[in-house]
Amino acid sequence: MGMPRMRLRHVEYLPFPRIRVAKPPPPDISYYTTQKNHLGTIGDDRLPRPLCRPTRSPRETNMKVTALITLAVDRYNYVKVETDEGITGVGELHPASGTGGTPFVPRAAVDYCSEYLVGKDPLHIEKHWQHMFRRQLFRGGADMMAAMGAIDIALWDIKGKSLGKPVYELLGGPVREKVRLYTHLGGNSPEELAQQASARVEEGFTALRIYPFGDFGAADFEEGLGLERMSFSGMQNNAVERVAAVREAAGPDIDIMIDVVNRLTPAEAIGLGRALEPFNLYFFEDPIEPEN
Template sequence: MQDLTITKLELFRVAPRWLFLKLTTAEGIEGWGEPVVEGRAATVEACVRELEEHIIGHSAHRIEDFWQMVYRGGFYRGGPVLMSALSGIDQAMWDIKGKALGVPVYELLGGAVRNRVRIYGWIGGDSPEALAAAARKRVDNGFTAVKMTICDQMEWIDSPAKVAEVGNKMAAMREAVGDEVLIGVDLHGRVHKGQAKAIARALEPYHPFFLEELVLAENNDALKALHDFTSIPIATGERMYSRWDFKRILEQNAVDIVQPDLSHAGGITEVKKIATLAEAYDVALAPHCPLGPISFAAALQIDFNCINALIQETSLGIHYNVGADLTDYLVDPDGFRLRDGHVPLSTKPGLGIEIDEEKVREAAREGHNWKSPIWRNADGSVTEW
């Protein structure tokens, strides 16, 4: 058996808003992970450094043991920072183990259940016309599914005009691309529960693929009533960090699609467990991933292996990607082989990608300090971004 003892840890903060982790073993096998919280990269970087004493000297053969040690050994557990740090380390260890054994990570999880994964493309625009044009462009480029945020600043209870605007945007997109194209709607937690039913009713005639974060994760208790109110599938999970966070909404039959993020929800080890838990409740999986190539590669390993994986988010061309895009840090820019709105099954070992380390090191010299925007309503009060 190869010695997979980890002897070196390196971190790289790179544009547009990502943090990459490289682990190296005693025998020189390298594994890459993406431990980051958007807007808090430096905080997660500090957390990884704090965990370094547990990482160095640990064997990547014992991934589950490391996960349990970090999660349970710190007494205080969970939350975005610790779980994102653990996620990136977990990804890198799986990458090492797959490379050492010469197989993709999904083979170590039990093998593939599909030959390709459908992805959706992000679209943006402030008007119905702009969104319709962006949706048509994505479809012309081969996508069969798109997603967008459909509202901006929202009061706790907003005007009928704001609600109508949401419906008008969705109507324009549906007219532009027809009924065969899937249109996911991300509310981004901007809608409070008092307005959520009106928003769902305005969108329902146009058959959205799902409503994502219709309310904030801390208001998930409202999801059961909303789930029973609308025929649109309810999706949530990007701001939930372990199977214990997902357990209650699954028990309540309050969600149709769970969206754990491979860089926030404990990495491959934990998201596999979340997927299995969701499968037991007949709930689909659609991993959240507006991040970089390592997080996306980790998500694909889950998608190939989990029977309830429905669709995969990708940051390719997303408006956040200023200064670098999804494939810019890959040796092969066509490394994911994105074709006709799908990613085909990869047979490359580990996470299945080769990072352009020279480009990463060069970008890390400049780094980034990306922060989430602060939004305010017309009266000056802070509102959800």
């Protein structure tokens, strides 16, 4: 037997009873109405008005960027930003593309940024960074960021010089008096690495970095060390021998790091990391391509 059907026959509105709340007394503004307005243009019986126009900051300048120049010094590249007041700033240009000392694409990116920056006040650093970043349709990738990083450093250099302050003071002041450094060991054999490790520890270094497959450049996977003919297992065994030699020479209390310069796939990087786990690595630098 089914349930009987119900039908709606009547809807009635029931007003909610009002609750009377005592009206609060008006605020006491006698203090404000008796004080002389700081502008001197409004009577004493009115509240002071804020400034209609902002005042000029004493930090603003008329200095303008006149040129962005890329410089190559040995294997390193820099951006020099010049101004009409003779103050210059320098920033390091990382070779995100190209090899060695020829970062062609980042240099082109610097030229692209100069179209915007020339004629601007170099002290407006954050404004310029945001504009250079957002004016790119697809953000430009690593090459554009390399150019922007160099320009950003150069602008901070200019700001510190113009204010007569070191840049670290502008960024919040010093945090420590010393910075721990590591050194990189060269050499293509475990024996060479062990010898260098002992010498660097004697000099006072507490952290050592190596290329676990040997010292190589951009073309070494095609020629040079024979890595193009070596299986991954062979490369991994080679890395284990080299890291083991450094650990034995340096001792258990020295930090050891490796850098493979983006040469591996994710699976290869994981395998190499597991093979080197007994040597207690401090860090594993650039295991895979940044785009992966």
